[in-house]
Amino acid sequence: MRKFIAGLVMGTALATAPLMAQAETPKNALVMAFAIDDIITLDPAQIFEFSGAEYAGNTYDRLIGFDNDDVSKIYGVIAESWDVSEDGKTFTFKIRDGIEFASGNDLTAEDAAFSLQRVILLDQSPAFILGQFGFTADNVKEKIYATDDSTLVMEVDQPYAPSFVLYCLTAGVGAVVDKEEVLAHEVDGDLGHEWLKTNYAGSGPFKLNKWTAGESLSLTANEDYWDGAPAMKRVIIQSVKEAAAQQLLLEKGDIDIARNLEADQLASISGNDDIKLLSKGKGALWYLGLSQKNEYLSNPKVREALKYLVDYKGISETILAGRSQIHQAFLPEGFLGAYNENPYSLDIEKAKSLLAEAGYPDGFSVTMDTRNTTSIMAMAQSIQATWAQVGINLEIIPGDGKQTLTKYRARQHDIYIGRWGPDYQDPHTNASTFAWNPDNSDDAAAKPLAWRNSWDAGDLTAKTDAATLERDDAKRAAMYVDLQKDVLENGPFVIMFQETEIASMRGNVNNFVLGPSFDNNYYRYVTKD
Template structure:
C-alpha cells in the first residue's frame, strides 16, 4: 500500500507505464487531478480563490448552507436555527450541539462569533461580504455578541432582505474556526492569520493532512464528523494543469476523477466503458475585464466594439464544447433577476465602424493577462485572431493563476480574461461586483470587479444598494434586470459564457457531488464499487 500511495503522487512518472500495468487507486482513497495553482491561503478569513474555497467547503462547517438541487432552500449547518427581530436588523443564531473540532474542542457560539469577527478584523479579500452589513473593525465585537454557550446575535445596519443576509453566511466567510487553536497560534496580534495560511482549525467531514503549493493537497477523513464519517478515508488532489495529462492518468487508473478535461479529451474518452462524465451547470462566468486606466479601453465606442469582436458561437461550440453556453449579462441563469438576452455576436464590420467613430480606424495595441491553461489560452488566441481583423494588436501575457490574479487585483492590467463565480446565491453577489463601486481611488477599501477595472458606474452604485433593501421579489427582480442592461451597454466587461462543469471519472466512482457553486463540490458522499 505504501508503494502504491507513493506512486499516486509521483506525477508524470506513472504516465510512462505500459497499459498492461494499469494502476488502481485504493478502495478508500479518492485521487483527483485538478488545476489548483490558484491556492494562496487555507485561511477562511483570507481565501477568495476557487480551489481554496472548494477545499474549505469540504473541511469546515459553515453557519448556513442550502440545498444543492434547489438553492432557494436554506438550512442550518453549524447554526441549527435562527430568529430575526421585528425590525429586521438582528439575527440570533442557535448553534448545533455536539459538533467537535478536529482538536477535540466543542464548537460553540464563542467560536462562531469569533470566526465572523475575525473576518472583519483581518480584513482580507472576502471581508466585504460581511462588511456590507455595516460591520467594521471598530464595531464588530459590539455588533456580533455571544449570548450563551450556544447562542449569538449579529446586528446589521439596515433591514435587508433576510435571504440576502443568510446567503452571505453560506459563503466561505461563514466557516467556523476553532477559536482556542487559532489564538494559540497568534503572533503579534495577527489572530493566527500567518499560521492559518497553511494549517487547519475546522470541524468538517475532512481535515487537512498536507498542502504542498503547486503540487498536491491531501485530506484525511474526520471519523467523528457529526453528520457521518466519509467513506473515503483520504483525498489526494494533484495539481495537474494539462488536460491531456489528466486524460492519460484517468485512462490508466492512476486517478479517480479528472476535473479539467477539455473538449478533445472528453470526446476521446466518450467511448470508454470504464469511464463516465458528469456535467453540472454552474454560476461561474467567463469574461474580459477592461481597465479604464487604458486610454483606448476607456472609450465607450471601443468597449462596444470589443463586444462585437468575440466569436461567442465558435468558442462555445469548439473550445468550450459542452462546458459553457453563451451568456452576456452579469447574473447567471438560475438567479433571481437573471437577464438571458445575448445582444452581441461576432460582427467585424460593425466593430470596425465603432473603432472609426472612436478615432481608431487603424486600431491600437493592448495586452491581455491570461491564465496558462489549455482552454483559457485557446480562448485568448481566438480573441486575438478576431481582434486582429479589426486592426487591434493583442499581446497575450500568460502566467499561472496566482500571478495573473495578483496583477489584476492591483489594477496593473490592460485586459484580464477570467472566470468569476458568485460568492453566494443572492443576486447582490454579482451586482455588487459588476455594477457597484463607491470609491474608485487606488486605496479604496472595497475592491469589486468594477474597482479592479478602474470603472465608476455612477448611479448604478446607489441602485445596487437600493435593490438589497427591496423585499418585494418582483420589484427586486426588475431592478436587477435594469442594472444588467446598463452594464451590458456601457460596462468595462465583455461577459461571454456561463460555465458547465464536467467531472470525468472512473466507472466505479459514485456519489461525487458537483454543486451549483464552485465551493459546493463535495467529496464526503463518494463511494467506490
C-alpha cells in the same frame, strides 16, 4: 492538530508520489487531477479563489447551507435554527450541540462569533461579504457576539432582505474556525492568519493533511465528524494543468476523477465504457475585464466594439463545447432577476465602424493577462486572431492562476480574461462586484471587479444598494434586470459564457457532488464499487 499527524504518513506519501507509478487507486481514497494552481491561501477568511473555495467547502462547516438542487432551500449546518427580529436587523442563531473541531475542542457560539469577527478584522479580499452589513473593525465585536455557548447574535445596520443576509453566511466567510487553536498560533496580533494560511482549524468532514503550493493537496477523513464520517479516508489532488495529461491518467486508472478535461479530451473518451461524466450548471462566468486606466479601453466606443469582437458561437461550440452556454449579463441563469438576452454577436464590420468613431480606425496595441490553462489560452488566442482583423494587436501575457489574479487585483492589467463565480446565491453577489464601486481610488477599502477595472459605476452603486433592501421578489428582480442592461451597454466587461462544470470519472466512482458554486462540490458522499 498534532495528535493526527502520525496517522497521516501514508496519505502524505501517496499524495507526493508520482501518480503515473500507480497501478490503480486505493479503494478508500479519492484521487483527482485538478488545476489547483490558483490556491493562494487556506485561511477561509482570505480564500477567494475557485480551488481554495472547494477546499474550504470540504474541510470547514458553515453556519448554514443550501440545497444544491434547489438553492431556495436554506438549511442549518452549525446553526440548528435561527430567528429574525421584527425590524429585520437582528439575527439570532441557535448553535448545534455536539460538534468538535479537529483539535478536540468543542465548537461553541463563541467560535462562530470569533470567526465572523475575524473576517472583518483581517479585512482580506472576501471581507466585503460581511462588511456590507455595516460591520467594521471598530464595531464588529459589539455587533456580532455570543450570549452563551449555544447562541450567536448578529446585528446588521439596515433591514435587508433576510435571504440576502442568510445567503451571505453560506459563503466561505461563514466558515467557523477553532478560536482556541487559531489564537494559539497568533503572531503580532494577526489572529493566527499567517499560520492558518497553510494549516487547519476546522470541524468539517475532511481535515488538511498537506498542501504543496502549485503541486498537490491531500486531505484525510474526519472520523469523528458530527454528521457521519466520509467513506473515503483520503482525498489526494494532484495539480495537473494539461488536459491531455489528465485524460491519460484517467484512462490508465491512475486517478479517479479528471476535473479539467477540454472539448477534445471529452470527445476522445466518449466511447470509453470505463469512464462516465457528471455535469452541473455553475454560476461561473467567463469574461474580459477592461482596465479603464488604459486610454484605448476607457473609450466607450472601443468597449462597445470589443463586445462585437468575440466569436461567441465558435468558442462555445469548440473550445468550450459541452462546458458552457453563451451568456452576456452579470447574473447567471437561475438567479433571481437574471437577464438572459444576449445582444452581442461577432460582427467585424460593426466593430470597425465603432473603432473608427472612437478615433482608432487602424486599431491599437494592448495586453491580456491570461492564466496558462488550455481553455483560457485557447479563448485568448481566438480573441487575439479576431481582433487582428480590425488592427488590434493583442499581446497575450501567460501566467499561473496566482500570478494573473495578483496582478489583476492590483489593477496592473490592460485586459484580464478569466472566470468569476458567485460567492453566494443572492443576486447581490454579482451586482455588488460588476455594478458597484463606491470608491474608485487606488487605496479604496472595497475592491469589487468594477474597482479592479478602474470603473466609476456612478449611480449604479446606489441602485445596487437599494436592491438589497427590497423585500418583494418581483420588484427586486426588476431592479436587477435594469442594472444588468446598464452594465451590458456601458460597463468595462465583455461577459461571454456561463460555465457547465464536467467531472470525468472512473466507472466505479459514485456520489461525487458538483454544486452550483465551487465550494458546493463535495467529496464526503463519494463511494467506490
